[in-house]
Amino acid sequence: MNGKKALEITEILEKTYPNAKPALTYGSVFELLVAVILSAQCTDERVNKVTDVLFKRANTPQEMAKMNIEELEKYIFSCGLYHSKAEHIISASKDIVEKFNGEVPSDLENLRSLAGVGRKTANVVYSVGFNGNAIAVDTHVFRVAGRIGLSKGKNPLATEKDLMKRIPENEWSKMHHCLIWHGRKVCSARKPNCKGCSISSLCEYKNKEL
Ligand code: SF4
Known part of the structure; x- marks a missing residue:
């Protein structure tokens, strides 16, 4: 063409x-990152219901990094692929705390470097969270x-x-x-x-x- x-x-x-625009509900770039990870093979409506409860328990990389995987799995169970999603959320949170001073990195290269964050997730966070130019x-x-x-x-x-x-x-x-x-x-x-x-x-x- x-x-x-x-x-x-x-x-x-x-x-x-x-x-x-995305139908995901989020109040910070970190919440957006978690919601996008959860949205793989799951509807945005379901993700919004799950994060509504989850973010009251933990909504910062510091809190999420300390969460026990079994506890996180219980919160996100209904999103499907809950075991790998829980691993990815905790790994990415640890990387954000340890390598990026607790702030979600605002450039594509560093976003893509986060453990558990694939290219598609990084592109969405970059474009929606930071107004960057990317196609997920x-x-x-x-x-x-x-x-x-x-x-x-x-x-x-x-x-x-x-x-x-x-x-x-x-x-x-x-x-x-x-x-x-x-x-x-x-x-x-x-x-x-x-x-x-x-x-x-x-x-x-x-x-x-x-
Ligand atoms: S609905 Fe899809 S396949 Fe059909 S004309 Fe539109 S873009 Fe093309």
């Missing part, structure tokens, strides 16, 4: 979803970008690189949210609603039903 078409799609999606590729972004033709990447990293090439840098974060919202509301995994899609004339999906 050429850059002109990618730009047109960017403009239309940003008009379609002017308020696209989750299951929605991967699927929707592939269908539209913005990327032919076979994995999230390849998709991220394609999107970074085709979308202007100052639009990366907004487009990340737009692609997620489009994937949730219109271009669903099971049955995309191509008839009701604002970018159907530009989309390159082979099985479009119009």
Whole structure:
């Protein structure tokens, strides 16, 4: 797909979803980091219910680093993958306390260096928590970008690189949210609603039903 078409799609999606933003509830960058770790393969609604209780018990890296893994698992059990998520939250909290003076680092390289924090999580925290330019590729972004033709990447990293090439840098974060919202509301995994899609004339999906 050429850059002109990618730009047109960017403009239309940003008009379609002017308020696209994460549905996660958080009061600090550290809370955001924990919520994003918990959101893997879990709905934002479920994460918000869990963090509403969890953050009353612990909502700083210092408190979380001291938490016993079994106790944390009980709080986050309903988010799924609770054992690895608990390990990641505690490891990242320890790294923040020990290597970054208790503050979540504000640059991508150091965010990605935190134990238990993958590339996608770091990108979300960087763009949402620090207003940085980054595209986090989750299951929605991967699927929707592939269908539209913005990327032919076979994995999230390849998709991220394609999107970074085709979308202007100052639009990366907004487009990340737009692609997620489009994937949730219109271009669903099971049955995309191509008839009701604002970018159907530009989309390159082979099985479009119009
Ligand atoms: S036209 Fe269909 S496949 Fe393409 S983005 Fe819209 S809903 Fe998704």
